Amino acid sequence: DGGITQSPKYLFRKEGQNVTLSCEQNLNHDAMYWYRQDPGQGLRLIYYSQIVNDFQKGDIAEGYSVSREKKESFPLTVTSAQKNPTAFYLCASRGPGNNQPQHFGDGTRLSIL
Amino acid sequence: RKEVEQDPGPFNVPEGATVAFNCTYSNSASQSFFWYRQDCRKEPKLLMSVYSSGNEDGRFTAQLNRASQYISLLIRDSKLSDSATYLCVVNIGTGANNLFFGTGTRLTVIP
Numbered sequence: 001d002g003g004i005t006q007s008p009k010y011l012f013r014k015e016g017q018n019v020t021l022s023c024e025q026n027l028n029h030d031a032m033y034w035y036r037q038d039p040g041q042g043l044r045l046i047y048y049s050q051i052v053n054d055f056q057k058g059d060i061a062e063g064y065s066v067s068r069e070k071k072e073s074f075p076l077t078v079t080s081a082q083k084n085p086t087a088f089y090l091c092a093s094r095g096p097g098n099n100q101p102q103h104f105g106d107g108t109r110l111s112i113l
Numbered sequence: 114r115k116e117v118e119q120d121p122g123p124f125n126v127p128e129g130a131t132v133a134f135n136c137t138y139s140n141s142a143s144q145s146f147f148w149y150r151q152d153c154r155k156e157p158k159l160l161m162s163v164y165s166s167g168n169e170d171g172r173f174t175a176q177l178n179r180a181s182q183y184i185s186l187l188i189r190d191s192k193l194s195d196s197a198t199y200l201c202v203v204n205i206g207t208g209a210n211n212l213f214f215g216t217g218t219r220l221t222v223i224p
Contacts, residue, residue: 031209098145101159
């Protein structure tokens with residue numbers, strides 16, 4: 001089945017540690033996105049990528065980094081500089097054209113140990 | 114002013130009721146609109162896309178009012194399984210970063 005796969009489902013981070021969240025899609029979509037969602041809040045854009053080897057900061061990029069070496073993959077690293085990383089992280093992708101919706105992976109829940 | 118605004122609710126309705134939510138948007142150039150459903154601690158899932166005046170899918174109807182700049186979602190014959198948060202998403206302009214999310218409306222259907 002085509003879709004977006006995020007892993008792991010749950011992740012725990014120690015103080016000072018970097019962690020990487022995986023996002024893989026087999027929908028052949030060029031555009032991919034990372035969002036953060038805090039309890040009872042809306043989605044906030046961290047980074048997005050329109051094409052391989054290109055990515056742009058979203059509204060809350062500080063403390064995060066991404067790479068886009070392959071079309072299928074858009075991993076997100078939560079660095080030690082992100083002081084409040086506990087949240088639900090959602091990856092999305094989107095087909096070509098300006099009027100397409102986004103499709104989401106099932107998310108990674110990150111907590112601090 | 115936010116690009117997309119929704120009443121956060123909660124809307125508590127009895128089973129079988131009809132309920133409607135509105136979503137207002139600020140940019141008259143908005144071209145397409147989406148309703149997503151998000152269950153607690155789950156990812157948003159696409160419910161409906163609206164590209165012209167509206168769309169209907171079973172018990173769900175989305176209507177677009179361009180003059181007043183809002184989109185509505187109507188749910189008829191509410192089921193317990195309709196309990197979720199409903200997110201409104203508006204497409205404005207061009208480029209990959211042209212989707213704006215509302216913060217969602219919480220619906221609880223009561224037996």
